[in-house]
Amino acid sequence: MKRLIVGENITKAFGAGVEKRKVLDGISVEINAGEFVAVMGPSGSGKSTLLFALSGMDKVDSGYITFDGVDLSRLSDNALADIRRRKMGFVFQQPTLLKSLNLLDNIMLPAMRDSGEKAAQLAAKARVLMQRTDILELEKRDVTQASGGQLQRVGICRALMNDPQIIFGDEPTGALNSTAASEIMALLSEIHRTGTTILLVTHDVKVAAQTERVLYLFDGKIAGEYRPGLANLHHDDLKAHEEGLTAWLTEMRF
Amino acid sequence: MYFRTIRNDILRSKAITLTTMLFITTAAMLVALAVILVVNLTGAIDTLMTRAQTPHFMQMHAGALDMTRLTTFAGKHKDVADFQVMEFLNMDGAQIVFPGGSLAGSVQDNGFSVQSEHFDFLLDLDGNIIQAADGELYVPISYMQDDTTSIGDRVEVAGKALVVTGFLRDSQMNSLLSSSKRFLVSHNDFAALKDSGSMEYLIEFRLHDLDALGTFETAYAAAELEAAGPTLTYPLFKMINAISDGMMIALLLLVSLLIVAIAFLCIRFTLLAKIEDEYREIGAMKAIGLRVSDIKQIYLAKYAALAAAGSVLGLALSFVFRNALLANIWLHMGESANAAQAPLLGGLGVLLLFGGVLVYVNGVLEQFRRISPAEAIRFGIVQGKTGGIHHFNLSQNRLLGVNVFLGAKDVLTRKRLYVTMLTVLVLAAFISILPQNLYTTIASKDFSTYMGIGDSDLRIDLQQMNNIAVKATDIAQALENDKDISRYVVLTTYTFRVRMPDGTQRRIPVELGDHTVFPVAYAAGRAPTAADEIALSVLHANELGRQVGDSLILLVGGQEQQFTVCGLYSDVTNGGKTAKAAFSDATADIVWSVISAELVDETRVDEKAAEYATKFAFAKVTGIEGYIVQTFGSTIRAVAQAARVASVVAVLITILITVLFMRMLIVKDRYSIAVMKIFGFTNTDIKMQYLSRAVFVLLIGVSLGTLLANTLGETLVGAAISFFGAASFKFTINPFFAYLLSPLLMAGAVLVATGGGTLDAGQIIITGIIKE
């Protein structure tokens, strides 16, 4: 299987002097192309930091990370930006959208940067994605005129605009109620089925149970790994996966 | 708690707070200076005119004088308090030789007098009446200022040696705008010089009550007394004394107005940015039940502290600089009697400014009322500002690159913020272009046509002499035969009497001849062409209560004749009260004659002037440019200096405000920048977006500013100038500066400032902002 991301012995610390704290303490991970991986762990354990490091948004202190065979530490800011724009998609807990643009424009924005295609073609593509995520009727609205769940879907559409190899999600369902959360998860699962790699930070057992592999982060280290089971799940199996995962997590915490 | 909030707020936005204070300080300083100058100027003029006992009414007269008749008239008229006739010995400038050269090139009528006995005294620089001893010469103060001479110099006047013993203040002829200058000598020296010049008389009256001036003027005219020369009155002397410093005060006030406007814009910008930033907090404060007035108080207190500090500092600075600006007034007019009140009134002016700032801040803060707590907490951004630009969408964008699009869109979305920067640019364009236009205008030959001087190359004056008509014909003949002269015209001024509605008569000087050859600029109507048409100077028309189309009755050759007023023009020459007509009448009294000529090759003006000056020694020949330079020279130089300073100031203001603005935007936009960086926008992309915003604002601001400065500015300056007697006004614009250099300078300033201000725009640490 092709390895999309390889992180080896990554360390990262914040602060200086006595204040200095290692947030990532020698982490090694591999994410294979097409995988659906969840990262769990207590608050402050370094999950977001890891995600930022693996996506090249943040530099690490030592260790190295390759994405699609390219060593990220050797790349300039601009080259990293190019990779993020062309090969990665991001979804966050809060809808990270530009307030000055309407929803359709927000979705088109990263794709417009490489304007090989005409605006009309990109708009058409964005509309297809909006149709798929059931928010087409909102295209002209402002960021303030949509619900949290709808905004998350806008974020997902934007992440999909450049047909990324991987989508990074940092608690994309964290701010949603359970109905909205399961809708978003269903959407992500569907995207995963089309072959896109997904790396998801989450607190939610229900969410993590729907992935293929769960990494448990503790004190800057990967404390354990768990495979909930089969890739393509049926709804009835979900309960079983959840129970298995919960048991494993309880074990991990003590 | 308020105090802590204010302190934190100021510390967090040091640069803009400091800048705002800087502008308030400068504005306070300028306002205080203007007030101090006004108080000192009016006071000093009063002191000077009281000490010197300036005449209330003065008739200049060249020719025979009937002293008995005048004395009888003065004795019989109930309003006359005192009367005298002073002798003014007019001397050709070439006859007055200073160590540095003669006054041959001077356009002034230089002449000699002895100290007067009753009133109209010539004063020394301490304000005392000068008593000149034999061999001593007292020189008008303006020759000290232009370094013509200094104390101790030996001067030769018509071959007689005199020593410059001191300088004198002349309450009626101090200003360069009054065309005569009086030198003071002893009685003996005066007698010795008598044959070397032509005698002119100053027939002077002091009245018991200045209010009776109008009736007295009428009575004097009706009595048909000596009147071969201009008539001048107390109010006119006062105005002439006030003009040059008055201009400076007007300029100070204008600049302080612009600075106040910029200070207000800084405040507005900071507050709007604040409201955008702290929308959520302000909403939350409202939600937990704080009143709007409570919240406003926090910010009001901040600006009150700021404005108070700026005002005090400005006032203090005005005391530092005032002596430099007062020097001119002190030199020309001496100390002011009410100088003590000046700082007090200056303080009052600053207090007014302080109040103005608070009222303005209060007004801007009213926007707090519009914040809905519910929306603020739910969305955390200012609502309802995208109005009208919903159609400006990325999905429909075909023309612009995405960075340019985002820049333009941002400007359109946050109009109110950018309008502030736009206004600063417009004001800066004003500051840069207006003084420059004023300079090119005053310095241009056209300008003289607004001042009552026709646009010719050469001007030959025949004044204070006999047989003016014959001499004028001689010169005209010579001009006619000179193939270097393309056109010329003889304009001769005669005195006529005009019949007033109440039946009384008044003498007015009327310039006869062809007024279409070198026309002056008409504020209304046109030059007289038909024999029954007359044009009046604006001051004159106001006094006679006439407008274009009205009629006027003149006594011509003893007959009443009706004229139609066909035009109004501005005039600063000869006391400003003149008339022009096209009829002819050989019987009237000639006052003077002016011959204007145009050269085929205008570069040969100096050569031709010299030629005619030698050929006709009795005439005063000047190139028009020289005439203008000598009349307005010091004003032109001052304005040129001011224009250069203004351009530099405009560029500095542009850079300062742009840098501040961009820094502030970057801080405000860090979230958007982070979002864009996550999705793969490079640092260069981000910088491009800021540059596009700047260019977008720049294009609009500079073109609007340039356009307004060149049009609206004309109206503004015209209004200011009309105050001094010039009625219609048009800018002479130097297109290279106004439409190319100045916009380019400002564009350069904005681009450099944007580049510098956004150097680290992309360096934002994304992960610090997008933290889950």
Ligand SMILES: Nc1ncnc2c1ncn2[C@@H]1O[C@H](COP(=O)(O)OP(=O)(O)OP(=O)(O)O)[C@@H](O)[C@H]1O
């Ligand atoms: N810029 C920073 N400076 C200093 N410390 C930081 C910084 N960013 C993160 N940290 C610290 O690093 C640790 C890990 O942070 P991180 O955001 O990765 O945690 P997390 O696992 O995502 O937590 P959560 O589940 O609450 O989102 C925390 O203790 C945090 O305080």
Ligand SMILES: [Mg+2]
């Ligand atoms: Mg986190």
